[in-house]
Amino acid sequence: MSRGRDSLDGSVPLAARARAVQPFHVMRLLARAHELEAAGRSIIHLEVGEPDFATPEPILAAGQRALAAGLTHYTPAAGLAELRRAIAGHYGRRYGVDLGPEHILVAPGASGALQLVFSALLEPGDRVMIGDPSYPCYRQVLRLLGAEPLSVPVGADSDFQLTAERAERAWSPGVRALVVASPANPTGSVLDARALADLHALCRERGAALIVDEIYQGLVYRVPDVTALALGLDDLYVINSFSKYFGMTGWRLGWVAGSVESIQVMDRLSQNLFIAANTPAQHAALAAFEPETLAILESRRLAFETRRDFLLPALRELGFRIPNRPDGAFYLYAGLPERVREDSMAFVTRLLEEVGVAVTPGHDFGDHAAGRHLRFAYTRDLDPLAEAVERIASFMERL
Amino acid sequence: MSRGRDSLDGSVPLAARARAVQPFHVMRLLARAHELEAAGRSIIHLEVGEPDFATPEPILAAGQRALAAGLTHYTPAAGLAELRRAIAGHYGRRYGVDLGPEHILVAPGASGALQLVFSALLEPGDRVMIGDPSYPCYRQVLRLLGAEPLSVPVGADSDFQLTAERAERAWSPGVRALVVASPANPTGSVLDARALADLHALCRERGAALIVDEIYQGLVYRVPDVTALALGLDDLYVINSFSKYFGMTGWRLGWVAGSVESIQVMDRLSQNLFIAANTPAQHAALAAFEPETLAILESRRLAFETRRDFLLPALRELGFRIPNRPDGAFYLYAGLPERVREDSMAFVTRLLEEVGVAVTPGHDFGDHAAGRHLRFAYTRDLDPLAEAVERIASFMERL
C-alpha cells in the first residue's frame, strides 16, 4: 500500500452515524500514559475499568483443560447448555431466584448482551432513558441502532441513579426502555431492592421495559447483594458478565436473562451477529461457580472493600466531593474541590503529566457536570493507591 | 419464575425488525438430527459449516501458555499490536501484498468484522448488493442496521458469483456497497484476480465500496490463492477470520483490512460494540502463522481437496447438478436431479429421517432457485463421506 493510498483517495465517505462515535477521552490519556512510561516515568493507573487480578486459577485450569481436549468448535448461539444451567443455578443458590436455563442466553460479554437486548426491543426512533453520567457505550450503541438515548441528569442527591420519581418527571413520549446499572459505572452506586421495584413498576405502568445492567454484581461492600430478577421477568432484562466479579474481562463472556420469548428472538439475533461466544471461555466459566473459585472471589471482594475504605476518606481529605459512600463496583466518582477552577479534562491531563496519576474525566460518561467530575478506579493495590494519594496531594498543594 | 411468566404477560412487544430475523432451517434439522442420534440412529453430518479438525496443536499450545501466564485482561479494541503485525506480515509473505498493521483491525470473528464494516459504511436506507445465494447473515445484519440488501440472483452460469457485468445490470440508485465472498458459502466458488478487479472498478466508478469476504481464503484447490487486497484499499474492505482455514471457529477471532481512516472509525465502533476480541485467542493466533502450523494447515487443505475430489463426481453420478467444479471452501452447492419433484426442504427432511444424512436446504441462503438446491459440506472424513454417498444412493433408488 503506498502512502497516498492510506488517506482519502476513496470516494465512498463513511457513514455519519459511525463518524459520530467519539473516541473515549481515556484512550488518549492511556496512550499518553504509555508514552510517558516508555520514557521511563512511573505512572499509577487509576483509570482502568477492570480488576488488576488475573482470572482465578480454577477458571484458568478449566480453560486449559478445554484446550487440551480440543474443545474449539462453535457452540450453540445461546451458549453451552451446561453453562446456561450453571448460570441459572447460580441465581438459585446465591439470590434465591428460581430460574430455568431457558431464561439465560450466553453472549460475548455484557457488551454483546446489551446489543442483543437493544436490538430485540427497539425500533428506529424509539427512546431509551439513561442516567447522565453512565456507562458511555449505552448511548453510542443506541445511536448506532437508530434509537435515541434520553439522558437524564442525575446527581449526588439520588446517588447518581435514576429513581422512579425522577424517571417519571423526565418521561417523554416514545420512551420504550429505561437502563440502569447497579452497581454502577462510573459511580459505584447501588440500587436496593426497593428502588429496583419502584423503577420496574413505573416502567410496567408506562409500557416500557426495564434493562438492569448487573455486570458489577457481587462487588458490593456491606450492603445486600441483590438482583433485579427477584422481580420476575415481565418487561425486565438483566445483563450480566463474567468480566468483573469473576475476573474474566479478556474472555468476552456475559449473559442476558429475559422472558423465554425474548431469549428465543435474541438467540436468532446472536446467530447472525455473533454466531456464538468463545468456546474455551464457556468451558472455563463452568468453573466460576465452584466453591474454590467463589472463595477466591470473596477474598478479592474484600480486597476491593479495603481499597475503597482507604481511598474514599483519603480523597475526601484532599477536598474531593463524594457525598455518599459508593457501595459497589470499584469506582469513586468524585467532584473536583471547589477551589479547582479548571475543567476535569484539563485537570486529569495535568495530573498525568505532572505527577503521573491517570484517572478518567467525567466527560467520558456524559455531559451533566462532567467538567466537574473524575472517576477513580481502585483497580490497583493499597501501596500504589497510597502512592497515588500522596502524588495527588502534592499536586493539589501546588495548584 | 412461574410458568405464566414465561409467556407474554409483558406489555412491551419485541421490535418488528428483530422478530423478522428468521431461524436458519438448518437449526431445526440439527435439532432433529440430535434427537435421532439420542434415539440411537446413526447420522452423517454434512450440514456443518466448520472444519471437523480441532484447532492445530501449536495454536492450542500457545493458548494454554497464554492462560498459564494469566493473559486474561482486555486488549485494545483493534487487537494486540503483535497480532495486527502478524496478520499484515502474512499478507506480505503469502500474497506479496505490502500492508502495514494500521490497516488491520482484529474483530470477534468475521461476524464481528462484517458488523463493523457495515456499521462504518452504511446509513439507514442505503442499499447493499449481494448475490443470491449467499451467506445468510449478510442480509440479516444489513436489515438490523436499517440498510437494504439488494439480492441479485446468480446461477451456475456465473459460478454463483456476482460478476461486474451482472452487477452493472442490476445496479440501482442508493447502492453504496457490494458484498462478495471468495471462496464462497454456500457454493465453494472462487473469484479470480481479474473478476475481483472488474468488480472493484465498477464499484469505484459508481461510488460504491467493495466488501470482499475472504473467510475461506487458503482453502482453494488447484487454483491460485489470491486476495482482493492486491487491488489496494481504496473503497475496498476485506473481511477474514481465523475460523476456517486456521481451524479456530470457536475462538471467535477475525479481522478486517481497510484504509487507515476506516480502521480508526471501526476501532471506535469496536470499543463500543465489543470492547475487544478474546484475549487468549489473540495470543494463541500468533502461533497460526508459524511454519509448523502452516504445515498442518496445508495437510488439512489437501485432505479437503481429496474429499472434494471424491464427493463431487459421486454426487454428479447420482444425478445432482454441479455444472462447474467448485474450487474452494468445503461446500458443494448441488441442484436436485431433474426427476426429483419435491422442494429441497422436503427433500432434506426425508433424507435425514429415512437414511440419516443431514444436509442444508438452499432456502437458508436466499430465494433464487432455493427449492432446487442443497448444500453439502465435506467437513467429514472420506469414510463417512463414502457411507453418506451410499445412503443417498439407496434413498434416490427408492424415490
Ligand SMILES: Cc1ncc(COP(=O)(O)O)c(C=O)c1O
Ligand atoms: C456498566 C458496564 N456495563 C457493561 C460493560 C461491558 O463489559 P463486558 O462486555 O466486558 O462484559 C462494562 C465494562 O466496563 C460496564 O462498565
Ligand SMILES: Cc1ncc(COP(=O)(O)O)c(C=O)c1O
Ligand atoms: C461466508 C462467511 N462469512 C463469515 C462467516 C462468519 O464466520 P466467523 O464469525 O466464525 O469468522 C461465515 C461462517 O460460516 C461464512 O461462511
